[in-house]
Amino acid sequence: xxxxxxxxxxxxxxxxxxxxxxxxxxxxxxxxxxxxxxxxxxxxxxxxxxxxxxxxxxxxxxxxxxxxxxxxxxxxxxxxxxxxxxxxxxxxxxxxxxxxxxxxxxxxxx
Numbered sequence: 406x407x408x409x410x411x412x413x414x415x416x417x418x419x420x421x422x423x424x425x426x427x428x429x430x431x432x433x434x435x436x437x438x439x440x441x442x443x444x445x446x447x448x449x450x451x452x453x454x455x456x457x458x459x460x461x462x463x464x465x466x467x468x469x470x471x472x473x474x475x476x477x478x479x480x481x482x483x484x485x486x487x488x489x490x491x492x493x494x495x496x497x498x499x500x501x502x503x504x505x506x507x508x509x510x511x512x513x514x515x
Contacts, residue, residue, distance in 0.1 A: 409445065411455050413438040415470035420454040420486050422468075427455060432483070446483035454486035466491050 409428070411421035413436040421434055427449035431442050440457070449455045454468065460480040465472040474491040484490070 408433050410435055411443070411449075412436045413457065414468060417467055417470045419457050419460055419465075419467045421457055423449045423451055423453055423455055426451045429483075444483045446481055447485045449485040456480045456482050456484050456486050458482045460486075 407425075409430065410424045410433045411427070412424055413421040413434050416437045416439055418437075421432075421436070421438070421443070423432075424435070427445045429445050429447065432445050432455065433442055434440060434457075438457075443455060443457055445455060454466075459482050460466065460476045462476055462479050464476050466474040466476060466486060472494060474493045474495075476486075476491050478490045480486055480490050
C-alpha cells in the first residue's frame with residue numbers, strides 16, 4: 406500500500422492538505438512541517454484539510470500562514486476539517502452549505 410501523504414504549506418498552519426484520499430492511519434507530512442507524521446483518525450477526501458493538532462471550538466483554522474476560518478466544533482488531530490466543523494471568515498454563507506456537496510442548505514428550490 407502506498408504511503409499516505411499531506412502537504413503543510415506554512416509552519417504556522419494547523420491543517421495540511423491531503424494529497425490523496427486519506428484513511429485512518431499514518432500520514433506523512435511534506436512541505437514546511439513541524440512534525441513528520443500525523444495519524445489520520447477519519448477519512449479525508451483528496452484536496453481537503455486534515456487537522457495537524459487538536460483544535461478547540463472557536464479557534465482559528467490556519468492555512469497558508471493566515472487565518473482562513475474558525476472552528477465551530479472541537480476537532481481532533483487527524484480529523485477532516487471542512488464545512489461541518491468550520492466556518493470561513495471570508496464567505497458568510499459557508500455555514501449554510503452542505504459539507505459534502507457544497508450546495509446551499511438555506512435556499513428552497515420549488
